Amino acid sequence: MNQLMRSSRRFLSRLFTFLAVPLGAVFLFTGCATVSESTNSACSLFDVPPDIADAAKHDSVIASFASAFTGKTIFLDPGHGGSDRKNKSPNGLVTEADINLKVGLYLREMLVKAGAKVIMSRETDQTVELKQRPLMANNSGAQYFISIHHNAPGKPSDRFTNYTSTYYHATEEDYEHHPSNRDMAKFVNRDLAFNTGRPAGLASFDGTISDYLIYPGDGFAVLRTINMPAILVECSFFTNLNEEIRLADTLYNKMEAWGIFKGLGKYFRAPVPALNLKSNTIKSGKKTLEIAVNSKQPVEPWNIRAFANKEPLPVEKIKFANNVITLDLGDAFKRETEVKVIVTNKAGLSNLPFIINLTPEAN
Ligand SMILES: [Zn+2]
Structure with missing residues (x-):
């Protein structure tokens, strides 16, 4: 009996091996065929968003953002390049310089x-040169600055982080901080992460x-001296082995x-x-500024901050009524005074940098 059972088990195991190999091949083949139907390529390490895969859909989404982008001038800064080509993927x-440029050129095409x-x-x-980039942007007449990069971890042997x-x-x-930059960063990061399928970084809740986390008190050279809303995007890590394959496509x-484009478009929508200077006068011996606030979402008085020569203006010097901010700047007419105002509405969005000298x- 034992002998019989052993030989029948051997038979079943051989039968399984005999069937498993071709069946597995069929399974893999059909799996691949399904992918190739949707992407026009072999099995890949990423899912292509429908509004990229379908050209007509792609164009209609671009057209739907026309009102957000028309009239805007955007400066794109693909990081590195030329003599700076040292950042290479593991294999x-x-x-990095090349993929930054590719993303930049695709983005330009979409924006235009x-x-x-x-x-x-x-x-x-x-x-x-690094220092040259913000100068070029500042002198270009552009209104928004986006620097495009890909990341590498602090520990060179780290192949996981992405x-x-x-x-x-x-x-x-910090006085130099403009909350609107963070707003723009939130919108861009969310759509970039979603469209590529990469997670947002864990250093914050929104990526x-x-x-200052990288260079405390100093920040990035390209963001430090820029005079317009500006962000620097680290799309993903070229040091990750799967990401390296994706980035080569x-x-x-x-x-x-596409992710940067859609995020930016949603931010513009x-x-x-918006703040506009309404009047600049001296009333009863006090320098007085009236600033009109145009916001589709309500603004509460306690979400208005004003600074005179980098010092916060006391709350009692800031009045807000009928969508007009009135600032009492005292004897500011006696000296050069830089006035900065930040308004954050109920949507959590802040005005673009508003500074009056x-x-x-x-x-
Ligand atoms: Zn870089």
């Missing part, structure tokens, strides 16, 4: 189609990070650009409060 499939004007720090593999993060300059308590680079005048 040499990609160089949507009606924006785009200026770039480089359009080819050329050297542009996330999407977007940097803004300084921290809340946005202050550049131009379709994936296009998906990265968002109810960001007052010159001394006779009372």
